[in-house]
Amino acid sequence: MGKITGFLEYQRLEEAAEAPLSRKKHWKEFVAHLTDEQAAIQGARCMDCGIPFCNNGCPVNNIIPDFNDLVYRHDWKTALDVLHSTNNFPEFTGRVCPAPCEAACTLNINNDPVGIKSIEHAIIDKGWSEGWVEPQPAKIRTGRKVAVVGSGPAGLAAAQQLARAGHEITVLEKNDRIGGLLRYGIPDFKMEKSHIDRRIAQMEAEGVTFRTGVLIGKARLNGGVTDWSKQKIDPAQLMQEFDAIVLSGGAEQPRDLPVPGRELKGIHFAMEFLPPQNKIVAGDKFKDQILATGKRVLVIGGGDTGSDCVGTSNRHGAKSVTQWELLPQPPKSENKELTWPYWPLKLRTSSSHEEGVDRDWSVTTKRFNDDGKGHVKSLTAARVEWKKDATTGQTQMVEVPGSEFEIPADLVLFAMGFVSPVGSVLESFGVDKDARGNARATTEGAGCYKTSVERVFAAGDMRRGQSLVVWAIREGRQCARAVDEYLMGASTLPR
DSSP, X not given: OOOTTHHHHOOOOOOOBOOHHHHTTOOSOOBOOOOHHHHHHXXXXXXXXXXXXXXXXXXXXXXXXXXXXXXXTTOHHHHHHHHHTTOSOHHHHHHHOOOHHHHTOGGGGTSOOOOHHHHHHHHHHHHHHTTOOOOOOOSSOOOOEXXXXXXXXXXXXXXXXXXXXXXXXXXEESSSSTTTHHHHTSOTTTSOTHHHHHHXXXXXHTTOEEEESOEESOXXXXXXXXXXXXXXXXXXXXXXXXXXXXXXXXXXXXOOOOOTTTTSBTEEEHHHHHHHHHHHHTTOOOTTOOOOTTOEEXXXXXXXXXXXXXXXXXHHTOSEEEEEOSSOOOOSSOOHHHHTTSOOOOOOOOHHHHTSOEEEOSEEEEEEEEOSSSBEEEEEXXXXXXXXXXXXXXXXXEEOTTOOEEEEOSEEEEOSOEEEOOHHHHHHHTOOBOTTSSBXXXXXXXXXXXXXXXXXXXXXXXXHOSOOHHHHHHHHHHHHHHHHHHHXXXXXXXX
C-alpha cells in the first residue's frame, strides 16, 4: 500500500448526507460521495494486511486493496477499470449494498473498517462524470442467441457479459420499464433510476435488445419468429428461437401473515406500496395509490424492505410510523472476536430510521381489529421470548403470559421477506424446483447454473431466493460464463 501507516493516522469518514428533516420533503438521493481528496485519505486507511479478507467478504470478489491504493495515488481511471473487472454495476452496489466487505475488513477487528463502499461510490461517480464509462461492443459476433428473462441486477449482469462475449442478447421484462426490483423495489431516495437508464443506454450500444411488457407463460404459439407485440409469450416459442435462456427474475412471492382480520382493508404487502411511488416519481399517473398521508402506519418486518416502507411513509407525511420485528433486538455491536470476518448480527439503523420511526422487537401479531366498516383500526399483539427446547435444542418462540397489547393503525404494511420467485415462469418452462420453490441449479462444477431443462439456466433470486443486489450481480456474471461455455465449448469470461 502507498501509505503503510495510513490506518494509524486517519479516521474513518462517513459520506455527507442531507439532514433528515429536509430530505423527507423530496424523493431524490441525499448522500453525497466523497471528494477526491477525502476518498484518497480513506483509501490510505487500507492496511497492508497480507490476506485481504474483504475480497472474500464481497460476493463479487472486488479487488478492494488494489482500487483503494489506486484512489490514494489519484489514479482514478485505473481504479475504475479494476472495479469494473469484477462488478458490472458499482453505481448500484455503491448505493444499496450493505457492504459485507467492510465487515470482513482486517481493520474491523479493533477499529472502524475502511470505508470501502464510499470509495466504490466515489470511483464510479467520477467515472461517469469524466466520460470513462463507455460501451464495450464485442469485436466478433458468434451468431448465437440468448434470451434473458428478468431485467434486475442478475439479468442485466448476465446480459452484459454475454453481449460482450459476442452473443445476440434479448432481455425480456414483464414491467413497463427495465430494471426489475432495482427499478420498482428500491425507492428513488436510495437510488435514482437515472443510474439504470445510463446502463441500459450503454448495453443497447453493446448490442443488447430490451423488450418490456412481456409475460412468459403458456400461450398460443405463433409459429416462426416471436411476435413481440403479444403480451404473453410461450416458452416453447423462446426455446424455438433462442439457443439458450437465462431465468433471472426476482423473488416476488411475499411472506403473508394469516391471522384473524387479514382480509380487512388497509393491510397491504410492501410491494403493493413501494412500486407505485416509484412510478409516480417517474412521471406516471397511478390510480388508487396507497398513501400513508396522515395515517398511523405500522410496518411489520425489520429488514431493508421494511426500512424502505418507513422512509416512503415519512415522505408521504404519515401521522406516525411504527416498525416491529418478531425476532429479539440485536446487540448494538457485535462480538468481533467471535464473528469477524463474517457478517455480524447487530443493531442496524438505516437512513430511513433516522427520519423518524418507533421500533420494537420480539412482537407477534395476533389479530387485526375492524373499525366496523371493514377497515383495519388496530392490531392486537403480544410479547414473545425465544427459548431453547431442552429436548431438541432448537430455539422456539414462546408468548409471554399477560403481555397482550393493542396498537392503533390505519395502514399496515407487510415487509417480512419473500419466500420464492413467482412460480408461473418456472412452471411454464417445466423447471424442477428446490424445497423453497426456487429453480434447482448448482453453482459449481460442470453444468453449473443449468436447470433440469436443457438450454435453460437460472441465476439470482430465481435460483437462490431472496438476496442482495451484489449476490444477484455475482450470479448473473457466473451464469453468463456457464452459458458461454455451453454455447462455445469454452469461455474467456471471468467467473
